Amino acid sequence: MLRQAEPDDVTVFGLSPRDVPRAMPAGRIVAVPHAVEAQIALLAADPEGAAQAAAVEELADTLTSRWKAVDNERLPHRIDPLPDLITVTDLARLRTGPSPSLPTVCTVGVGGDHLAPIDVDLTGTGSAFLVSGPPRSGRSTALAAVVTSLTGRGTGEMPVVICCPRPSPLTGLGSLPGVARVLHGTELGMELDDMIAELPGPVAVIVDDAELLADGLAADVLERVVRGARDEGNLVVAAGTTEDLGTQRYRGWLAMLRRDRHGLLLNPSSHVDGEVLDVKLPRSTRGGWPAGRALLVEGGVTVPVQIPLYDKPVRPVRQESRIAARIPSF
Ligand SMILES: Nc1ncnc2c1ncn2[C@@H]1O[C@H](COP(=O)(O)OP(=O)(O)O)[C@@H](O)[C@H]1O
Ligand SMILES: [Mg+2]
Structure with a gap:
């Protein structure tokens, strides 16, 4: 659970307002059900959305080129979705x-x-x-x-x-x-x-x-x-x-x-x-x-x-x- 707009909103997650810190910075979470406090890691030092998105893309590129070197049969299994209609x-x-x-x-x-x-x-x-x-x-x-x-x-x-x-x-x-x-x-x-x-x-x-x-x-x-x-x-x-x-x-x-x-x-x-x-x-x-x-x-x-x-x-x-x-x- 990330920061909520109203203190009482935490009850939706089965938590009591007493279990939750009064102030939660961006990225701070309380994991349910045991109310463990943690901080989500950033992918790049700049916390802005654009910088984070660029970091995700860079990571994807690295992984894709890494998979290219792997034999087809060793790749993760692909599962096709069933079509809703086929003739x-x-x-x-x-x-x-x-x-x-x-x-x-x-x-x-x-x-x-x-x-x-x-x-x-x-x-x-x-x-x-x-x-x-x-x-x-x-x-x-x-x-x-x-x-x-x-x-x-x-x-x-x-x-x-x-x-x-x-x-x-x-x-x-x-x-x-x-x-x-x-x-x-x-x-x-x-x-x-x-x-x-x-x-x-x-x-x-x-x-x-x-x-x-x-x-x-x-x-x-x-x-x-x-x-x-x-x-x-x-x-x-x-x-x-x-x-x-x-x-x-x-x-x-x-x-x-x-x-x-x-x-x-x-x-x-x-x-x-x-x-x-x-x-x-x-x-x-x-x-x-x-x-x-x-x-x-x-x-x-x-x-x-x-x-x-x-x-x-x-x-x-x-x-x-x-x-x-x-x-x-x-
Ligand atoms: N395999 C299918 N794929 C797509 N649409 C289907 C398929 N089977 C049925 N439909 C749609 O559902 C409607 C009812 O099909 P139908 O075979 O007459 O159902 P039922 O005999 O169970 O009443 C059809 O008019 C068709 O539009
Ligand atoms: Mg029929």
Whole structure:
């Protein structure tokens, strides 16, 4: 605590006016909590601001030239700040090595001490991946990142079926090559069942607003898909509100999804939100993260990431392709 304007102001620091000298020259401090008196050292003999600033700069120059002589790997570690917003295109530019080639690996965001794409094998700890967050935290956008990443290789190895029980930004991805079908409404169980039966080989089932499919035929079908996912090579990626996923804890396909402890936790509002993916969050967790900021959770380990915003123009869904997909194959 430096000199205060009013004697009583020292109480803000937990000190009593009795602990503090009556007169304090410039630079005199009382360190809390033990009321130790000390004097801050000057960097140059002249106490004026300009002289002190010049001394700081001189010191910085000396240090910089000293660091120049040091090998890169011996320098202090640099930690990049996470961006508040990154597009899929800009994220791809950060990649220095080859793109992931496994059909189940997708790029969920940017992160790390040196910003780099964060690739996740969705089958890493099971065959499920859960996106949890409050409304408007960027859950649908996270699913879009998964879909564009899975289909972006253009190999068609992992056809994607998207379930939107309520209108969702994912509807716009229906025309992407690799997206077999977008199903709408809460009564999509039968269609989903048919789609999975029709498509040859493994399928990635993407479910937005998953809490709306917690019951009914769709829930039964999804439970069967999750149960058999590993054997059949299918994948399930679902997004829901942290609040709803928390209450679905002990039953149904959503509870099964949580068991893998694999997913993205967007904007947790308190440490309790960590329970959804069974991770311990600091008690100081208060939310207020930018949209698309999440913790990637893999088996209890968390990594902060920024999920990319899809920036490629999405063509409107072509009506005829949806009709063609309706014709059952005998
Ligand atoms: N990764 C992101 N980066 C930047 N802004 C985002 C991101 N994700 C979402 N947003 C912003 O937040 C809004 C809500 O996103 P959305 O994915 O629809 O959230 P949710 O599905 O959780 O309700 C979007 O309109 C967008 O403006
Ligand atoms: Mg949404």
